[in-house]
Amino acid sequence: MEVIPGALERAGLFGVIGYGLVINFAIYIGSLGVYSMLSVFPGNQRLGNRQPVILQDILLSIVTVFCNTLVFVLGVYLWKYGFIRLDKEYGFLQVAVELVSLTLIMDLLMYVFHRAVHFLSHMKQIHERHHEHQSTNLLSLFVLHPIESIGFGGMMLGVLIFYPFSAMGISLYLLLNSLWGTIGHLNHSILPPSWIKLAKKGFLCTSEFHYLHHRDPNYNFGFYTSVWDLLFKTIHPAYRNAATKTTI
Numbered sequence: 405m406e407v408i409p410g411a412l413e414r415a416g417l418f419g420v421i422g423y424g425l426v427i428n429f430a431i432y433i434g435s436l437g438v439y440s441m442l443s444v445f446p447g448n449q450r451l452g453n454r455q456p457v458i459l460q461d462i463l464l465s466i467v468t469v470f471c472n473t474l475v476f477v478l479g480v481y482l483w484k485y486g487f488i489r490l491d492k493e494y495g496f497l498q499v500a501v502e503l504v505s506l507t508l509i510m511d512l513l514m515y516v517f518h519r520a521v522h523f524l525s526h527m528k529q530i531h532e533r534h535h536e537h538q539s540t541n542l543l544s545l546f547v548l549h550p551i552e553s554i555g556f557g558g559m560m561l562g563v564l565i566f567y568p569f570s571a572m573g574i575s576l577y578l579l580l581n582s583l584w585g586t587i588g589h590l591n592h593s594i595l596p597p598s599w600i601k602l603a604k605k606g607f608l609c610t611s612e613f614h615y616l617h618h619r620d621p622n623y624n625f626g627f628y629t630s631v632w633d634l635l636f637k638t639i640h641p642a643y644r645n646a647a648t649k650t651t652i
């Protein structure tokens with residue numbers, strides 16, 4: 405994984421932008437591919453109506469990829485100028501701890517940001533575009549107002565300034581983030597009921613969890629875990645009470 409930071413260290417502005425575009429378009433295409441595969445998985449159960457794919461959404465999703473690239477370029481330059489430091493000596497255990505820590509820290513920050521964009525009147529507009537999808541499709545994860553995309557990236561950069569994570573830990577977190585977001589917007593129940601029960605017991609968000617947020621935006625603001633929704637009593641009653649997917 406040292407190859408990429410080494411190459412980025414030598415790259416000029418256009419090189420960094422090029423890397424950013426390649427990485428972010430790969431994440432975008434990967435997400436669409438995983439979504440398409442999971443949504444035709446045998447035994448799936450559709451959660452809500454089919455959300456039509458429209459041209460404006462395709463264009464906005466590409467704008468999101470450019471916003472994410474902008475955040476990437478900013479992050480690389482914060483690193484080049486020493487504001488973000490990367491730990492070059494790391495082992496398996498350290499990467500695992502970093503992955504869990506980054507996920508939990510971002511989980512809290514994203515819960516706070518998500519509730520703010522829902523309830524603060526001057527911030528509501530930022531998130532309205534995402535909620536035009538009352539159900540979800542393969543683009544929903546990327547149908548975001550640019551401020552929202554840059555806001556998420558900005559929070560992430562803020563965390564990286566505070567602690568020198570490894571490039572491997574950060575990369576794995578970003579992969580997990582896009583996989584989680586893809587599954588959250590799947591609009592299909594893919595796990596067997598016993599696994600859903602297990603995920604709920606482990607406070608992990610599922611496709612059902614975020615589907616309920618799109619159906620009823622007053623609940624389920626969490627992204628990776630339901631911990632903050634449980635703590636602040638914003639968990640959807642149907643999700644809290646349902647033992648299996650069949651009762652949601």
Ligand SMILES: [Zn+2]
Pocket residue numbers: 534544589614618
């Ligand atoms: Zn969503």
Ligand SMILES: [Zn+2]
Pocket residue numbers: 518522531535617621
């Ligand atoms: Zn929302």
